[in-house]
Amino acid sequence: MFSTLLIFHSIVRWGILISLVVSLFFAYRGWLKNKPWTRFDNYCRIITVSFVHIQLIIGFWLYLISPIVDYFLNNFDEALHITQARFFGMEHITMMVLAVSFITIGSSIARRTKDSKKKFKMIAIWYTIAFIFIFTSIPWPFSPFTTRPYIRFF
Known part of the structure; x- marks a missing residue:
């Protein structure tokens, strides 16, 4: 179960990154060039938010069953000094929950805003x-905190 979730978590990461880069490209283009908000822009927003929320669910599930997180929570004082345990037990989840919050807030504001330029700006x-x-x-494999492969396979 844990390995399968980890593989899906790794795959969905790429969906997030790709949809986020596409959304950012069109958001900056629309904002800086005063383009009208289109159906495509809305699809980019929805797809990005969907990927992020799916990843959040998988991530929380992994957090609950991860042996590294379990070690971190049960040996907190010792685990704080172990980079990998601290990263997955505290830093990774905190930063990702904040990122999900920012994407959700930006998407929500853009959804309710009528002006195209303001929609693009918020996104x-x-x-x-x-x-x-x-x-x-x-x-990342090049991360100073802890490393994992670019993609995991079954």
Whole structure:
């Protein structure tokens, strides 16, 4: 169960990154060039939020069954000094929940706003902050905190 969830978590990460980059590209383009908000822009917003919320559910599930997190929670004082345990037990989840919150807030504001330029601006600002949080909190192979492969396989 844990390995399967970890693989799905790894795969969905790429869906988030791709949809987030696409959303950011069109948000900045629409904002800076005063483009009208289109159905495609709305689809990008919805797809990004959907990927992020699916990942949040998978991530919470992983958090509950992860042996690293279990070790972190049961040996807190010792685990704080172990980079990998601290990263997954505290840092990764905190930053990702914040990123999900920023994407959800930006999407919600944009959904309710009537003006196209303001819609694009809200998506651009909130999604950019979330992108920074996400990109710095993914355990990339080059990460100084802990490393994981670019993609996991079955």
